[in-house]
Structure formats: C-alpha cells, structure tokens
Amino acid sequence: MLRHRPHRSARNVLLHPALGWLALAALYLAGCVLNFLLAISTARFWPLVLAVTLGVIACLCGFAAGRSLRR
Template identity: 80%
Template sequence: MRTVLLHPALAWLALAALYLAGAVLNFMLALSTARMWPLVLAVSLMVITGLCVTAAARSLRR
C-alpha cells in the first residue's frame, strides 16, 4: 500500500482530479450565467486535465 501512495503517477492523477473538478464547476457556472468566459476556462482546464493524465500514463510506463 505504501508503494502505491509514493508512486509518481499518483500526484499527476490527483492534480488531474482537481483540474477536472474546476472544469466541471466552471462549466456549471457557464450554464447558469450564460457567459462565455467560464466556458473558455472550463475548456482550458480540460486540456490541462488531459495533459496531467498523459503525464501520469508516462510515469506508469516507467
């Protein structure tokens, strides 16, 4: 169990989860306010989430 918690991919996946939560909240804000800037921010956060997941996958392969 300790090796799972110390694995480098866990940090990337935790960061991806935080960015995903931010993207969902900004998307909900965009729906409720009918503004454009939260939607742009949500899309950029989703791109960052994808990059974090890619980094986690690369560290899993090592």
C-alpha cells in the same frame, strides 16, 4: 515451483510517481466541471473558456501520469 509475488503495500502505492499527476488531473477536472456548470447557469462566455482550458490541462496531466506508469 511457484514464485512468491510481492504484495503492494499502501506506502508503495502512495509513493508512486503517477499518483501526483492523477490527483492533479482530478482537481483540474473538478474545476472544469464547476466552471462548465457556472457557464451554463450564468450564460456567460468566460467560464466556458476557462472550463475548456482546465479540461486541456487535466488531459495533459493524465498523459503525464500515463507516461509515469509506463516507466
């Protein structure tokens, strides 16, 4: 006999603990891309350092989201 599989509602998806980490990673990644483009257009060094820092933070947020998904 087939078991009934519960459907995921939008509320359950929005309340998932990994969603916050993924949203934060997306914001940091957008900041990383914008600072990289600023570094290219102005030929300055400090936006590139900031872009690398934001990229590392985005990766850390992604790892935290992955840990939340495995729980």
